[in-house]
Amino acid sequence: xxxxxxxxxxxxxxxxxxxxxxxxxxxxxxxxxxxxxxxxxxxxxxxxxxxxxxxxxxxxxxxxxxxxxxxxxxxxxxxxxxxxxxxxxxxxxxxxxxxxxxxxxxxxxxxxxxxxxxxxxxxxxxxxxxxxxxxxxxxxxxxxxxxxxxxxxxxxxxxxxxxxxxxxxxxxx
Numbered sequence: 001x002x003x004x005x006x007x008x009x010x011x012x013x014x015x016x017x018x019x020x021x022x023x024x025x026x027x028x029x030x031x032x033x034x035x036x037x038x039x040x041x042x043x044x045x046x047x048x049x050x051x052x053x054x055x056x057x058x059x060x061x062x063x064x065x066x067x068x069x070x071x072x073x074x075x076x077x078x079x080x081x082x083x084x085x086x087x088x089x090x091x092x093x094x095x096x097x098x099x100x101x102x103x104x105x106x107x108x109x110x111x112x113x114x115x116x117x118x119x120x121x122x123x124x125x126x127x128x129x130x131x132x133x134x135x136x137x138x139x140x141x142x143x144x145x146x147x148x149x150x151x152x153x154x155x156x157x158x159x160x161x162x163x164x165x166x167x168x169x170x171x172x173x
Contacts, residue, residue: 027055102132
């Protein structure tokens, strides 16, 4: 298997289990990969480029780090490696998140228990009232969930918790 930014985390760690610590060091939120249930679920959703984004790393540099450790030649040019499409959001707080959320999902707790927040968010979409929204709390920016919302043409907004910058607040409508 050739490692690229599009490589799924599950496939990467299945083929190269010795890279698990490198992934966890790059993006500590992925420490939950040690849980076999999460490895199968989150690992099938997340790609190497998503790990790099969540870890605040340059995708090409991270891919090349993994490739070196796996004994593969580095990718020399960015033309050889597709660049991730970053989710786009307005810097203005949208008016639809004013007031209390209809649902609050503790993504950090769910991941620790071996559950996948994306499944819960998708389930709650069907129960949203016209003015309702879902608040997802995590200890990382949930880029795969934001991507899923964007692909479903859902509205979303992400910010750091003003009271605790280690917590992320992501709103879905």
